[in-house]
Amino acid sequence: MTGSTPQTLGTSHPQAVDLHRLEVVHVEGDAYTVDVREHRLQVDQPLEAGGTDTAPTPTELFAASLATCVAFYAGRYLHRHGLPQAGLRVRTEFAMATDRPPRVTSMRLVIDTPPELPQQRRAALLAVASHCTVHNTLHEPPEIDIELAP
CATH class of the missing domain: 3.30.300.20 (K homology (KH) domain)
Known part of the structure; x- marks a missing residue:
């Protein structure tokens, strides 16, 4: 993932000091991956909510x-x-x-x-x-x- 290094925010966010980024990408069904710096997480929904309960x-x-x-x-x-x-x-x-x-x-x-x-x-x-x-x-x-x- 690119751009994961904290950056100073512009004037649109005057109270914030650093900008942190992450990215969420669709995998399949209700499952998504979340890339944070060099880490990858996954989210899903339980079976009863239509997901595959993988995360x-x-x-x-x-x-x-x-x-x-x-x-x-x-x-x-x-x-x-x-x-x-x-x-x-x-x-x-x-x-x-x-x-x-x-x-x-x-x-x-x-x-x-x-x-x-x-x-x-x-x-x-x-x-x-x-x-x-x-x-x-x-x-x-x-x-x-x-x-x-x-």
């Missing part, structure tokens, strides 16, 4: 994005304070709306901390993890433009 859905990746961001921030906190990361886990569940438009209506994340984490560090770890980039973005949504290529 997570985009919505599951959305939830995974938040969960992995929380885990990353928690892990960095532990590392910064010389605490072990073994046993760190983030469990996530989300609920879908039953009305329109289709959307995630709630998410619950539970951080399983390493057993050696001192009690006095738990609140700080939670505060740090709760301010991960994805969580912040959900609280202050970006401007989103969807357009057709010329």
Whole structure:
């Protein structure tokens, strides 16, 4: 994939610092590949939704994005304070709306901390993890433009 290196945005995005690119390409049916830098992911739909269930859905990746961001921030906190990361886990569940438009209506994340984490560090770890980039973005949504290529 070309153009995956962060670039400075022009004046149309004055608050953003770097432009990151990825590309999504149709494979077959409801399956798509996502190229991010030198990495390739795949998405699909479950059988009951008409897909072939070869990969997570985009919505599951959305939830995974938040969960992995929380885990990353928690892990960095532990590392910064010389605490072990073994046993760190983030469990996530989300609920879908039953009305329109289709959307995630709630998410619950539970951080399983390493057993050696001192009690006095738990609140700080939670505060740090709760301010991960994805969580912040959900609280202050970006401007989103969807357009057709010329």
